[in-house]
Amino acid sequence: MTLTSAATFTSSRQPDPTRSVASRVLSVLDAFSGECRRLTVSDISRRTGMPLTTAHRLVGELVSWGALERDRDGRYQIGLHLWEVAVLAPRGLGLREVAMPYLEDLFAATRQHVQLAVLDGLDVVYIERISSRDAIHVHSRVGGRWPAHATGVGLVLLANAPQTAQEQALSGPLAAFTSKTIVDPGALRRMLAEVRRTGYALSDRQVTLDAVSVAAPIRNAAGEVVAALSVVVRAGAPLPGTVPAVLAAARGISLQLLRNPQGP
Amino acid sequence: MTLTSAATFTSSRQPDPTRSVASRVLSVLDAFSGECRRLTVSDISRRTGMPLTTAHRLVGELVSWGALERDRDGRYQIGLHLWEVAVLAPRGLGLREVAMPYLEDLFAATRQHVQLAVLDGLDVVYIERISSRDAIHVHSRVGGRWPAHATGVGLVLLANAPQTAQEQALSGPLAAFTSKTIVDPGALRRMLAEVRRTGYALSDRQVTLDAVSVAAPIRNAAGEVVAALSVVVRAGAPLPGTVPAVLAAARGISLQLLRNPQGP
Numbered sequence: 001m002t003l004t005s006a007a008t009f010t011s012s013r014q015p016d017p018t019r020s021v022a023s024r025v026l027s028v029l030d031a032f033s034g035e036c037r038r039l040t041v042s043d044i045s046r047r048t049g050m051p052l053t054t055a056h057r058l059v060g061e062l063v064s065w066g067a068l069e070r071d072r073d074g075r076y077q078i079g080l081h082l083w084e085v086a087v088l089a090p091r092g093l094g095l096r097e098v099a100m101p102y103l104e105d106l107f108a109a110t111r112q113h114v115q116l117a118v119l120d121g122l123d124v125v126y127i128e129r130i131s132s133r134d135a136i137h138v139h140s141r142v143g144g145r146w147p148a149h150a151t152g153v154g155l156v157l158l159a160n161a162p163q164t165a166q167e168q169a170l171s172g173p174l175a176a177f178t179s180k181t182i183v184d185p186g187a188l189r190r191m192l193a194e195v196r197r198t199g200y201a202l203s204d205r206q207v208t209l210d211a212v213s214v215a216a217p218i219r220n221a222a223g224e225v226v227a228a229l230s231v232v233v234r235a236g237a238p239l240p241g242t243v244p245a246v247l248a249a250a251r252g253i254s255l256q257l258l259r260n261p262q263g264p
Numbered sequence: 265m266t267l268t269s270a271a272t273f274t275s276s277r278q279p280d281p282t283r284s285v286a287s288r289v290l291s292v293l294d295a296f297s298g299e300c301r302r303l304t305v306s307d308i309s310r311r312t313g314m315p316l317t318t319a320h321r322l323v324g325e326l327v328s329w330g331a332l333e334r335d336r337d338g339r340y341q342i343g344l345h346l347w348e349v350a351v352l353a354p355r356g357l358g359l360r361e362v363a364m365p366y367l368e369d370l371f372a373a374t375r376q377h378v379q380l381a382v383l384d385g386l387d388v389v390y391i392e393r394i395s396s397r398d399a400i401h402v403h404s405r406v407g408g409r410w411p412a413h414a415t416g417v418g419l420v421l422l423a424n425a426p427q428t429a430q431e432q433a434l435s436g437p438l439a440a441f442t443s444k445t446i447v448d449p450g451a452l453r454r455m456l457a458e459v460r461r462t463g464y465a466l467s468d469r470q471v472t473l474d475a476v477s478v479a480a481p482i483r484n485a486a487g488e489v490v491a492a493l494s495v496v497v498r499a500g501a502p503l504p505g506t507v508p509a510v511l512a513a514a515r516g517i518s519l520q521l522l523r524n525p526q527g528p
Contacts, residue, residue, distance in 0.1 A: 021285040022325040029349045037352050061286035066384075069355070072486070078353040080384055085293045086350030087407025088301050089342040091333070097406070120330075120344055142361070143351025222336070 024050060028058050029067065029078070034141055038075040091118050095227055096128045098260050099218070099253045103130050106231065106249040110242060113138050113232040114249075115213075119157035122169050124148050127227070136211055136234050149174050149188055150181050152203035152215030153228035159195035160217055160225035166192065180205040200243055205235050214242050216250035221258045229253065288314060292322050293331065293342070298405055302339040355382050359491055360392045362524050363482070363517045367394050370495065370513040374506060377402050377496040378513075379477075383421035386433050388412050391491070400475055400498050413438050413452055414445050416467035416479030417492035423459035424481055424489035430456065444469040464507055469499050478506050480514035485522045493517065 019027070031039060031047040039047070045055035059076060062068040066081025087093045099116050107114045107130040115138075117124040123145040131138070140146060148154025149169055158169055174183040182188050195201045201215045215230035229250045231242055283291070295303060295311040303311070309319035323340060326332040330345025351357045363380050371378045371394040379402075381388040387409040395402070404410060412418025413433055422433055438447040446452050459465045467477045479494035493514045495506055 020325060022289045022322060023329065025286045025289055026325070026329040026331065032349060032352050034352065037354060037358070058286060061284060061290070065287065065290040067290065071354075078349060078356075080353060080355045080382065080389060082346070083350040083353040083356030084389060084407050084409070085296060085342060086347040088296050088298065089344060089347040090301060090335075091344045092342075092347030093406065094301070118344065125344060125348060142357065143348050145348070 038077045098256045102249045102252045115230045117153040118227045124154040150206045152201045152213030152230040155201035156215045156217045156228040159192040177207050214246050216246045218250050219254040302341045362520045366513045366516045379494045381417040382491045388418040414470045416465045416477030416494040419465035420479045420481045420492040423456040441471050478510050480510045482514050483518040
């Protein structure tokens, strides 16, 4: 078993080799990441594999529209206008706005990290996290991705995903982060069945050996699981009360989605 | 004086008439707004002024990359992947993450709406708002825009903006929302000077006749004003304590920006 360190993990997105102009423009945006938020045109040219002149021209177009901005050192960063548009994504801020009061209540009740995530392919994407300065360190960042099988929110989302997505997760390689990460497809299949049976997931020390997460599903008006909520606690800390609290918060958000058209 | 209702106000952004492919791709994203988050290809074609076939092709590219997603009714919405990239914008989420603990503390202390905004052209863009269910209604939404001259955060940002931006604001027409909105350039010039002198802005019933906002500037490591923070209270409510609290929160965020490289 090969342990994958959190620092070297990269998402499963691949650049599109058949490059239309539209996809080249969008690939410039993909050059940016959590670790690299400010890039020069040379960086962008190198990371996208496009010639310097092309990169320069497309960067100009993106700056003109506001998807990129130039900082005082002459490097480029993701621009405000892209964020203004992205804020309209129902699966991003739309969901977060509906969920926020419940996340805050759960945080006030538990004083532990509270996370909200959605499934994208075989990864979870964290939409929000409320953190406690007193609680343990977590790897996730808002907008960040993580392989679903290795997280509480991910186990909930996979367990309720369409059959094709589940089979894809069960057939592909499963990255390991600790000695407790579920990497055996049979064990994962049994875990997903257990999550469906109990209605929640307990992810035991799969990402770091000092943390456990308790997660529950959030459903939209059509009854589909569209997101998951979790609380991350120190491994070995007592759990009674945590599972009902997480389930109650998730149910509260689901009820809100019944009424709110802006959610997913 | 013509009163502009909040419902009919539109931003000052104009579509680019010289349409490269890159700008056409980006203009599809501009078709979406706070009021219209789910659109059909026909809607997009109509709003962008491009032929249906072109709109259809570009929508396909944007779906492929994840900037748009198709909902179960066959309409398109802003996609998760656009949000994932946009989250990297230092002037969006980067700033918000640094500011959040201070916004929460200010909210806990005042139990009033707390807002965080940046300047874009002659508009403010709201990066975050923490709202109280007991407080008065506010028009702003996260990711929304408003003309700077008519808001507390906007007065702070304009007062500290480069001379050219100030002169532009002072020379253009100033939209009115209430009988108290500052629409006279001379009055605005005097107000901006007052904001610089006192170090904060009091925006008196400029957006609705029942609300007043108290705003203060947030500075980056280079001492430039990069954002503003405000508390919105009911007009006529006692203010002592609010001004020092807002100033203290803004100073706290500024200190954090000194240390934090992810901010603007």
